[in-house]
Amino acid sequence: METRPAAGHNRHLAHEAEVDKVHHLHPWEDLLNWRQSDRYMVSHGEGIYLNDADGRRLIDGPAGMWAVQIGYGRQDMAQAIAEQVMELPYASPWTTTSSPAASLSEKIASLAPAGLNNVMFTTGGSTAVDTALRTMHFLNNRLGRPDKKIILAREKGYHGSTYLAASVTGKERDKSCFDFEERLVHFLPDVNPYIRPDGMTMAQWCDAKVGDLETAIAEVGAHRIGAFIAEPILCSGGVVIPPEGYHRRTLEICRKHDILYISDEVVTGFGRLGHWFASEEVFGIEPDIITCAKGLTSGYLPLGACIISDRVMERMTGPDHEVLFPNGYTYSAHPVCCAAALKNIEIFESEGVLNHVLAVAPQFQDRLAQLGKSPIIGDVRGMGLLGCVEGLLDAGRKTPLETQRNMGAMLDAACEKRGLIVRPLINMCVFSPPLIITPAEIDQMFDIMEDALKEVETAFT
Structure with a gap:
C-alpha cells in the first residue's frame, strides 16, 4: 500500500x-x-x-x-540508544572503559566459538579486518618471524575498503584506479562450484580447491605466509558457497603450517544463516580470528569487532613482551554503539x-x-x-x-x-x-x- x-x-x-x-x-x-x-x-x-x-x-x-x-x-532500539546518549555519549577507549563496552565484549565472547574470548571493537567491517591482519603482523614480529606476513585470500572475496582490507579483496578491479598492497597478498582461484568443469563432481571440485591452497603454500612458502582470510560464504562476490568440507580441510592445512585462519563473518555473523556465527555452527570450524560488524547492531549504528582466540593472545603476550599493541580507533568501543549492539542481541534472544x-x-x-x-x-x-x-x-x-x-x-x-x-x-x-x-x-x-x-x-x- x-x-x-x-x-x-x-x-x-x-x-x-x-x-x-x-x-x-x-x-x-x-x-x-x-x-x-x-x-x-x-x-x-x-x-x-x-x-x-x-x-x-x-x-x-x-x-x-x-x-x-x-x-x-524499532522503538525499543531507539530508546536504548537515546538513554545511552544521555548517560554517556562517548568514552576514550585509551584511558577509560564503559559498562556497555564491557558487557558487550563478555556477551560476544559467550556467543562465539569457545576458544575466542578476546574482543577488540572497531568502527565497522573494514577496520575489523584491518585489525585481524595487523594482529597477524604483530604476532609474527613478536615471534621473530618478520618474513611471515603474506596473506592468502580468494578471488571473489570481499573484505572492505580500507587499504589493507581492499588489498586482500578478490573482486574484479577492472574499473578501479586505486593502488593495492600486492606484496602482501596471494589470491587463490575462484571457489564457486558453478564454474566447475562439466562432469566434475562436488567432491572432486572440493579436492581441486583444497589443492589450490596446498599449491599456493608450496609456491609462496609456509615460512612467508601469515594468514588465510576467508568468508564462510563469499557474499559480495555473488553468494558463493564453497563445497562441503572445504572450510574444515583448509583450516587443517593452515594449522599444519602455522598459518592463522581468519573467518570474515561481517555478513554471515549475527543470524544470516540462523546462528550467531556460521564458522562453527554451520561449517564446523573454530578459526583463530573472527571479524564481524553489520548485523552486530542491525545497522542502527556503526560498530565492528575483531574476536581473537586465546591461543593467539597467549602467543602475543608474556612477561618478556613490553611492546604496545598500537591498534585502535577514536570510536573503538563507542558506548552508544555498544548499547545498540546489546539491545540488538536482546531483541534476537527475546523474539527468537x-x-x-x-x-x-x-x-x-x-x-x-x-x-x-x-x-x-x-x-x-x-x-x-x-x-x-x-x-x-x-x-x-x-x-x-x-x-x-x-x-x-x-x-x-x-x-x-x-x-x-x-x-x-x-x-x-x-x-x-x-x-x-x-x-x-x-x-x-x-x-x-x-x-x-x-x-x-x-x-x-
Whole structure:
C-alpha cells in the first residue's frame, strides 16, 4: 500500500535529492555519470520496508547492506540508544572503559566459538579486518618471524575498503584506479562450484580447491605466509558457497603450517544463516580470528569487532613482551554503539530471531530455486536468508554479451518498479532481507522477482 507524503515534504525531499548530486560523494560512485546518477531518496523505513520520496513502499531485499537484521523503526532500539546518549555519549577507549563496552565484549565472547574470548571493537567491517591482519603482523614480529606476513585470500572475496582490507579483496578491479598492497597478498582461484568443469563432481571440485591452497603454500612458502582470510560464504562476490568440507580441510592445512585462519563473518555473523556465527555452527570450524560488524547492531549504528582466540593472545603476550599493541580507533568501543549492539542481541534472544530464520529459510530457498527455471538464469544459490541469481553469459548467444552482463541492473530496475529493491552485481542479483521477514513477505518478494524476470527475459529473445 502506498502512503503519499504531504506536498511540502515531497518538495523538500526533491530539493535534497538535487543537493545530494552536487555535494555527496557516494561509495562506489560511477564517475562516468558524476552528479547525474539517481539514488533512492529514502524518507523512512518500517519492518522490512523502505519508503521513498514519492511515497512508494519497497521491500528492502538487501537489508540495507546485509545489515538490518531486526528491521526498521524499532522503538525499543531507539530508546536504548537515546538513554545511552544521555548517560554517556562517548568514552576514550585509551584511558577509560564503559559498562556497555564491557558487557558487550563478555556477551560476544559467550556467543562465539569457545576458544575466542578476546574482543577488540572497531568502527565497522573494514577496520575489523584491518585489525585481524595487523594482529597477524604483530604476532609474527613478536615471534621473530618478520618474513611471515603474506596473506592468502580468494578471488571473489570481499573484505572492505580500507587499504589493507581492499588489498586482500578478490573482486574484479577492472574499473578501479586505486593502488593495492600486492606484496602482501596471494589470491587463490575462484571457489564457486558453478564454474566447475562439466562432469566434475562436488567432491572432486572440493579436492581441486583444497589443492589450490596446498599449491599456493608450496609456491609462496609456509615460512612467508601469515594468514588465510576467508568468508564462510563469499557474499559480495555473488553468494558463493564453497563445497562441503572445504572450510574444515583448509583450516587443517593452515594449522599444519602455522598459518592463522581468519573467518570474515561481517555478513554471515549475527543470524544470516540462523546462528550467531556460521564458522562453527554451520561449517564446523573454530578459526583463530573472527571479524564481524553489520548485523552486530542491525545497522542502527556503526560498530565492528575483531574476536581473537586465546591461543593467539597467549602467543602475543608474556612477561618478556613490553611492546604496545598500537591498534585502535577514536570510536573503538563507542558506548552508544555498544548499547545498540546489546539491545540488538536482546531483541534476537527475546523474539527468537535465530529460530525464526531456521524456520523460514527452507521456504526462502525453495522459492529461490524456482527462479532457476527462467531461460536466462544460469545458476541460483543460497543458504539461510542469503540468495543470488546469476544470468547466463554466452558469447555465442544472439543477445549481445554487454546486454547479458547488464542483466543484474535490468532485473533490479524491473523489481524496483514492482516494489522490491535487490542488489545488482554485473549479471547477478543478490538479496538478503531483514531476518524478521514473514512467510507471506517471502512469497511477496519472490512473486515480484518472478514477474520482473519475465520482463527482463523479453530483452534476451
